[in-house]
Amino acid sequence: MLSKAVSAAVCALATGTGLALAQGAPAELPPDSFRAPQYVDSQGCVFLRAGLGGAVTWVPRVTPDRKPLCGYPPSLAVTEPVPAVAEALPLPPDGEAAAPQGDSPADGAPTAGAAAQAAADAARATVAAAVAEPAPRRTAARRHKPQPVTIQPADATEALALRRLTLGPDEIRAAADLPTGVSCPASAPRPRRFATSDGGSTLLCTRPGGGLKGARVPRLPAPEMALLSRAPDVRQASQAAGHYVQVGAYARRGNAIGTRQRLTALGLPVAVAEGGALEIILAGPFEDRTATRGALRDLRRAGFHDAFIR
Incomplete structure (x- = not known):
């Protein structure tokens, strides 16, 4: 009786295993x-x-009804299968054109590989140029002592105005208080004020960016031009x-009169000289x-920027 029961159990196990194997194997075996x-x-x-x-x-x-139990997350990470190489398409019959592919480039358009190759060639050319042409070396700027510049006058009036003008480039000051009515020629349209060798200053017409080259004396209003053409008689100012x-x-x-009063308020001696139609005010002697x-320093600090030593 016992042997019959064991035989029945073995048969049942064998039958169950056969049903399970009939369901199939895993899609891929584990390692x-x-x-x-x-x-x-x-x-x-x-x-x-x-x-x-x-x-x-x-x-x-x-399941109890003998269906595979599915719908669970895989035990191992699923890897994307490597796409198989596409089979070569057969040639179309004579007289028929092959249908265009979906994302194929237009006729004459560069492919992605050609564009990448062009970019790589350009990068190599840039690196080669950078290696072949080193950056120019910067030489230290040398500081030269400015050489005095003497302006050669164009006529007698300019000669009178520039007879004592000998200065270096570092002595040039921008004109902040130009007199009204200054007229410069087209060849030198920019009026600027320059320091003279005696501590005074004068106006010159210059070219933009040209320094002192080609500088000219500006044309001033008639009363101021009279001062250039006739020097004041200082002997009438004081006998001392x-x-x-x-x-x-x-x-x-x-x-x-107002200028004489300002000089007196500064504690400076005042003298007057005749200059044709002009009254010339001097501080001194x-x-x-x-x-x-x-x-001279006191006068310029007081606002008399055009003052100069006679």
Whole structure:
């Protein structure tokens, strides 16, 4: 009786195993290193490890109605299959054109490979140029002592105005208080104020960016031109010997009186010289050059920027 029961159990196991094997094997077998008793293939179906005679067999798990148990996450990461090489298409019959492919480039358009090759060639050319042509070396700028520049006059009026103009480029000052009515020729349209060698200043017409080259004396209003053509008679200003600082020349008497009053308020001696139609106001006399230069500094700080030593 016992032997009959064992035989029936063995038959049932054999029958169940046969049904399970009939359900199929995993879509892909796990590697030999996989030791878990349960395995889910890439299709999400569950399999159980079974061993028979030393060999491993994966038996599918089934539902009570004997259907595969699927819908679970795979036990191993699913890798994308490598696409197979497309088979060569047969040539179209004579007289028929092949249908265009979906994303093929238009006739004459560069392909992605050609564009990448062109970019690589350009990069190599750039690197080669950078290696072949090193950056130019920068030489340190040398500081030269400015050489005095003497302006050669064009006529007698310019000669009178520039007879004492000898200066270096570092002595040039931009004109901030140009007199009204200055007229410069087209060849030198920019009026600028220059320092003279005696501590005074003068106006010159210059070319933009040309420095002192081609500079000319500006054409001033008639009263100021009279000052250039006739030097003042300083002997009428004072009989005492000494040095003077010319402050200004005025055609209007009221302006001359106001300047004399300002000099007196500064504590400076005042002298007047005749300059044709102009009244020339001088500060002085001073005993030596040191006192004269000190007075010149005081006058320029007080606003008399055109003052100069006579």
